[in-house]
Amino acid sequence: MEIDENSSRNLSDPQILRDTFYGGYKSVEEIYAFLDQKVAQFPNLVEKIDIGDSWCKANPGSCVLPSPWNGYDLFVLHITNRNIPGPKPVFWADGDIHAREIATPEVVMRMIDYLLNNYDTNADVRWLVDYHDIWLMPEVNPDGHHIVEAGGGGNSPYYYRKNGDNVGGGGCSWPPTAFDHFGVDNNRNFPFKWGCCGGSSGFVCDQTYRGTSAGSDPEDMAIVNKIRALVPDQRGPGDTDPAPITATGVYQNIHTNAAVNLFTWGWTSTQMPNYAETRNIAAHMAAPNAGGNGYPYGSIIEELYPVDGGSIDWAYGELGMAAFSTELGGQDFLPSYSCIDNPGCGSSQGLWPENRGMLLYLAKIARTPYLTSHGPDANTVVTNPPSVPQGVPSQLTASINFAWSNNAFSQNVGAAEYYIDTPPWAGGTAIPMNGTFNSPTVAVNATINTASLSVGRHVIFVRGRGVSDFQGFQTWGPISAAFLDVTGGTENLLKRSLTPDSWRGRDIRHRDAADRCLRRGRPQLRHLQRCLHVRWGGHLWRGYGCQR
Numbered sequence: 001m002e003i004d005e006n007s008s009r010n011l012s013d014p015q016i017l018r019d020t021f022y023g024g025y026k027s028v029e030e031i032y033a034f035l036d037q038k039v040a041q042f043p044n045l046v047e048k049i050d051i052g053d054s055w056c057k058a059n060p061g062s063c064v065l066p067s068p069w070n071g072y073d074l075f076v077l078h079i080t081n082r083n084i085p086g087p088k089p090v091f092w093a094d095g096d097i098h099a100r101e102i103a104t105p106e107v108v109m110r111m112i113d114y115l116l117n118n119y120d121t122n123a124d125v126r127w128l129v130d131y132h133d134i135w136l137m138p139e140v141n142p143d144g145h146h147i148v149e150a151g152g153g154g155n156s157p158y159y160y161r162k163n164g165d166n167v168g169g170g171g172c173s174w175p176p177t178a179f180d181h182f183g184v185d186n187n188r189n190f191p192f193k194w195g196c197c198g199g200s201s202g203f204v205c206d207q208t209y210r211g212t213s214a215g216s217d218p219e220d221m222a223i224v225n226k227i228r229a230l231v232p233d234q235r236g237p238g239d240t241d242p243a244p245i246t247a248t249g250v251y252q253n254i255h256t257n258a259a260v261n262l263f264t265w266g267w268t269s270t271q272m273p274n275y276a277e278t279r280n281i282a283a284h285m286a287a288p289n290a291g292g293n294g295y296p297y298g299s300i301i302e303e304l305y306p307v308d309g310g311s312i313d314w315a316y317g318e319l320g321m322a323a324f325s326t327e328l329g330g331q332d333f334l335p336s337y338s339c340i341d342n343p344g345c346g347s348s349q350g351l352w353p354e355n356r357g358m359l360l361y362l363a364k365i366a367r368t369p370y371l372t373s374h375g376p377d378a379n380t381v382v383t384n385p386p387s388v389p390q391g392v393p394s395q396l397t398a399s400i401n402f403a404w405s406n407n408a409f410s411q412n413v414g415a416a417e418y419y420i421d422t423p424p425w426a427g428g429t430a431i432p433m434n435g436t437f438n439s440p441t442v443a444v445n446a447t448i449n450t451a452s453l454s455v456g457r458h459v460i461f462v463r464g465r466g467v468s469d470f471q472g473f474q475t476w477g478p479i480s481a482a483f484l485d486v487t488g489g490t491e492n493l494l495k496r497s498l499t500p501d502s503w504r505g506r507d508i509r510h511r512d513a514a515d516r517c518l519r520r521g522r523p524q525l526r527h528l529q530r531c532l533h534v535r536w537g538g539h540l541w542r543g544y545g546c547q548r
Contacts, residue, residue, distance in 0.1 A: 019033075020154075021149045021154030021155070021157065022102070022154055022155065022157050022334065022337065023336065023337040023338070024337035024338075025102050025106065025149075025157075025337055026105065026106070026109075027145075027146075027149050028072055028139060028142045028145050028146055028149075031105055031109070031138050031139050032072075032075060032139075034109055034112075034138075035048050035075055035077055035112075035138075036048065038077065038112060038113075038116055039077075041116070042116045042119075044081065044082065044083065045079060045080070045081055045082075045116060045119060045129055046077055046078065046079050046112075046116060047077075047078050047082075048075050048076075048077055048078075049075065049076050049077075049078050049226075050073045050074065050075055051074050051075070051076055051222040051223070051225070051226045052073075052074045052218055052219070052221070052222030052225075053071060053072075053073060053074060053218055053222075054071040054072045054073075054074060054141075054142050054143045054163070054164060054218065054219060055071065055143055055163050055164045055165045055184075055217055055218055055219065056069065056070060056071030056072070056143045056164040057070055057071025057072055057073065058071065058218050059071075062166065063143065063164050063166065065147070065166075065174055066147065066150040067150075069146065071142070071143055071164065072142035072143065072146075074137075074139075074140070074142070074218075074219060074222045075137070075139070076094075076135050076136065076137040076226070077112055077135070077136050077137070077138075078133065078134070078135055079112070079115055079116065079129055079134040079135075079136065080129060080130075080132065080133050080134060081129055081130040081131075084130050084131065086133070088131055088132050088133040089132055089133065089248050089249060089250075089366040089367040089368075090132075090133045090135065090227075090230045090231050090248070090249045090250070090321075090366060091132055091133070091134050091135070091249075091250050091252075091362060091363040091366040092135040092136075092137075092227060092230075092249075092250070092251050092252070093108060093111065093135075093136055093137070093251075093252040093253075093254060093359065093362075094108065094136075094137035094138075094140050094223070094252075094253055094254065095107060095108040095137070095138050095139065095140065095254045096138065096139050096140050096141050096144075096145055097140040097141055097186045097187050097219075097253060097255070097311065098141070098144070098161045098162075098185075098186075098187065098255060099141050099143075099144025099145045099147060099148045099160050099161060099162065099163075100144075100148050100157070100158070100159045100160055100161055100178075100333040100334065101255055101256040101257070101333055102145070102148060102157065102333070102334060103256050103257075103328055103330050103335055103339075103340060103351055104138075104254045104255065104256060104328065105138035105139050105145070106138075106337075106340045106351075106352070107254060107328065107340065107351055107352050107355060108136050108137065108138040108254065109138050110340070110341075110352040110356075111136055111356070111359055112136050112138075114356065115128065115129055115134065116129075123381075123459055123460070123481035123482050123483045124360070124364075124480055124481050126459060126481070126483075127423065127459055127461065127479065127481050128360075128363050128364065131423060131425070131426070132363060132366055132367075133230065134363060135226075135230070137223075140186060140219055140223065141162075141163050141186055141219055143163050143164030144160055144161070144162055144163050144164060144183065146164075147160045147164070147176070148160050151175070157334055158175060158176050158181075159176070159177065159178035159333060159334075160176045160181055160183070161178075161181070161183070161185065161207050162181065162182070162183025162184055162185050162186070162207070162209065163183050163184050163185075163186055163217060163219055164183060165182070165183055165184045165211070165217055166182045166183065167204075167212075168182075168204045169181075169182025169183065169204050169205065170182075171204075171205065172204065172205035173205070178207075179206075179207060180205050180206075181205065182204060182205065183209070184209055184210070184211040184216070184217045185200065185207065185208050185209055185210060185211075186217060186219050186220050186311075187253075187307070187309075187310050187311055188200035188201075188208050188209070188210040188211070188307070188308065188309040188310065189210055189211045189214070189215065189216060189217050189220045189309055190214070190215065190220050190224065190309050190310060190311050190313070190314035191214040191215040191220075191221075191224065191309075191314065191318075192214075192309065192310075192313050192314035192317040192318055193267040193308045193309060193313060193317065194210060194213075194214035194215075194308060194309040195210050195214070195308060195309060196267055196308045196309075197267045197268060197306060197308045198306050198308070199266060199267055199301075199305070199306035199307040199308035199309070199310070200307070200308050200309055210308075210309050214309065220311075223311070224314065227251070227315065227319070227321075228318075228319070230249075231248065231249040231319050231321055232248075232319070233318065233319055233320070234247040234248070234249075234319060234320035234321075235247070235316070235317070235318070235319065235320030239268075239270075240273055241273060242273035242274050242320075243273070243274055243316075243320030243321075243370065244320075244370075245277075245368075245370050245371050245470070245471050245473065246368050246370075246371055246473075247274075247320045247321070247322070247368070247369070247370055248321075248366070248367060248368060248369075249319065249320075249321040249322065249366060249369070250321060250322045250323075250324075250362045250363070250365065250366040250369050251311075251312060251315040251316075251321045251322070251323040251324070252323075252324050252325070252326065252359065252362055253311045253312055253315075253323075253324070253325045254325070254326055254328065255325055255326070255327045255328070256327060256328045256329070256330050256333055256335075257327065257328060257329060257330040257331060257332055257333055257335070258303075258304065258327035259295045259296075259327060259328065259329035259330075259346070260295050260296050260297065260298070260303050260304070260326075260327045261282045261285045261286050261293070261295050261296070261297040261324060261325075261326050261327075261358070262282075262297070262298070262299065262300045262303055262304070262312070262324065262325040262326070262327065263278045263279065263281075263282050263297075263298075263299055263300070263312065263316075263323065263324050263325075264278070264299060264300065264312055264313050264316045264317070264323060265299055265300065265301060265313055266299070266300035266301055266306060266307030266308065266310045266312070266313050267301075267306065267307065267308040267310070267313055268301065269299075269301050269302065271299075272299070272316065274316075274320075274322075274370055276408065277322075277369070277370035277371075277373045277374070278316075278322060278370075279297070279298075279408070280373045280374075280407065280408050280409055281322060281324070281362075281365070281369060281373045282297035282298070282324065283297060283405070283406040283407065283408065284361060284373070284404065284407070285297065285324065285326070285358045285361065285362070286358075286405075286406070287404045287405040287406060287407075288405070289404050289405055290357075290361070290377060290401075290404035290405070291357025291358070291360070291361060292357060292358050292361075293326070293354050293355050293357070293358045294354070295326070295327075295329070300312075300313075300325070310325075311323075311325070312324060312325050322365075322369035322370060324362070326355065326358065328351050328354075328355060329345065329346050329347050329351060329354070330345045330346065330347070330351055331345050331346045332345070335351070339351060340352055341353070361478070364478040364479065365478050367425065371470070371473055371475075372476070372477060372478055373409065374409045374466070374470045374475040374477075375409075375463070375464065375465055375466065375475045375476045375477025375478065376400050376401050376402040376413055376440075376464045376465070376466065376477040377400070377401045377402075377404065377464075377477055377478065377480070378398050378399075378400055378401075378416070378462045378463050378464055378477060378478070378479065378480040379398065379399045379400075379401050379480065380397070380398060380399050381396075381397075381398040381460070381462045381480045381481060381482040382396070382397050382398070382482055383395070383396055383448065383460060383482045383483070383484045384396075384397065386482070386483060386484060386485060387484075387485035387486075387487060388450055388484070388485075388486060388487070389450075389486070389487050389488060390450055390451070390453065390455055390486050390487065390488060391450060391451045392450060393447045393448060393449055393450060394447075394448045394450065394484055395445065395446075395447060395448070396418060396433070396445060396446045396447070396448050396460060396462070396482070397443070397444070397445045398416065398433070398443075398444050398445075398462045398464075398480070399441060399442070399443055399444070400413045400416050400435070400441070400442045400444055400464030400477075401413075401440070401441045402440035402441065402466065403440040403441045409466075409475075410440050411440065411466040411467060411468055411475075412437065412438060412439055412440055412466065412467045413435070413437050413439065413440065413441070413442040413464050413465070413466065413467070414437055414464075414465050414466050414467035414468075414475075415432070415433075415437065415464065415465050416432075416433040416435055416442070416444040416462065416463065416464040416465075417430040417431060417432050417433055417462075417463060417464075418430075418431050418433055418446060418448075418460055418461060418462045418463075419431070419460070419461040420448070420453070420458055420459075420460060420461075420484075421458050421459055423461045423479060424461075424463070424476075428461070431446065432446070433445060433446040433462070434446060437467070442464070444462075444464070448460065448484065450484075450486050453484075453486045454486065455486050455487060455488055456485070456486060457483055457484070457485050457486075458483070458484045458485070458486060459481050459482075459483060459484075460481060460482050460483070460484050461479050461480075461481050462479065462480055462481065462482075463476050463477055463478070463479050463480075464476070464477055465477065
């Protein structure tokens with residue numbers, strides 16, 4: 001993976017940020033300035049979308065603690081190459097639905113930076129941005145974050161969890177405590193199983209106060225209305241109705257600090273209809289030998305406690321999206337800022353490095369997450385050489401792998417294939433790869449013929465499948481990719497050397513010898529200096545060799 005070191009340092013250095021708190025964490029204003037900066041840097045790949053208003057903005061004059069302010073717009077960054085037409089599958093990730101979980105906006109911003117800064121250098125990033133609609137929302141709850149920032153002048157942030165809705169909250173504690181403050185818990189206010197099952201509170205000062213009605217608060221409905229416009233309803237109305245195996249879309253709602261990968265349901269201990277596939281995706285999110293974060297995984301209710309009116313229950317329950325909530329580690333809602341990027345706070349890598357692979361995997365499978373969970377990973381995709389003259393082959397290698405920890409769908413690899421520039425969903429032509437297909441992990445290879453490829457950069461897409469189908473579908477896994485750069489070919493270089501201008505005034509016999517050499521066959525790099533040794537102007541001219 002390529003990492004923009006300068007950008008990482010910028011995100012980690014509080015000395016160069018204008019408006020940070022608690023050792024480097026960005027205020028709402030600084031988060032929004034970051035989004036504006038990305039739009040300015042990458043205007044063809046990203047746009048900032050206003051999806052609504054926070055409660056305090058929707059109720060001007062109502063928010064006076066810690067001092068009067070009038071709320072915020074709700075912004076999400078839409079990342080995709082708009083020059084490549086859709087439709088495209090949706091990957092949505094958001095952070096800070098609970099205001100005191102201040103590491104979550106930082107991780108979402110690093111995901112934004114990673115995708116944009118590595119677009120030209122990382123082939124997986126290139127195809128994700130080209131062919132997926134990626135929606136990243138660092139700050140779901142800006143009013144709550146604004147309150148958190150105010151604690152101790154930013155040096156002792158408040159453990160404030162909820163949004164800025166202060167209706168009925170006059171009797172709640174101020175300054176806020178971790179367990180007593182006004183506001184609505186945005187993760188108990190979504191319009192699915194709201195208030196149904198003991199997973200929220202009706203008392204306004206409680207941490208899990210669900211609000212006055214389902215979807216009563218604007219932050220939740222802004223997300224609901226936007227995702228409804230992006231992802232079709234793919235699931236029936238019954239609690240036991242599954243989404244089809246070909247359902248599309250992935251939703252990730254990021255929290256801290258339990259260090260666990262969660263999926264639905266939260267409102268009941270009954271298993272969700274798409275349980276096998278959803279659990280297997282969560283197992284991949286967790287598996288360190290598949291790029292996962294090493295966290296345990298399971299449903300909300302089995303790993304934590306009952307939740308009703310929750311975000312991921314809504315995303316799956318209404319739309320059938322594959323929906324997850326990763327609780328980052330960090331050992332505290334307010335971990336040291338250095339732990340975002342560096343080891344510490346219980347993380348051996350840092351919260352962002354620890355979770356980068358998990359987030360990229362979810363983005364990769366967004367087209368058909370349930371079906372793709374049945375397929376193998378394509379790892380270590382390499383073109384060698386990564387840059388060749390036109391007409392010179394490059395060797396393509398990869399590892400197709402089912403054998404990652406706790407993969408319930410492991411089987412023997414049945415085939416692998418690659419595509420040049422156009423992926424399978426866009427009508428690309430599959431080219432088979434070679435391998436011994438009799439085990440769950442297979443090394444595969446192919447020789448890429450570059451004779452017909454244009455000069456320039458090409459994306460080589462690789463995927464593998466199992467020997468067995470599932471519900472009539474072949475079990476292709478997620479794509480991984482590598483770049484292949486094609487330069488001006490050896491034949492073209494030699495032809496340019498044979499132009500009349502280049503040979504004017506020189507012995508024509510030498511040119512004729514060179515021309516005959518060229519006609520014998522396509523020049524090959526391995527025959528350099530074998531075919532053509534001619535002298536003109538007193539200098540030895542060594543051309544590219546050719547082969548009969």
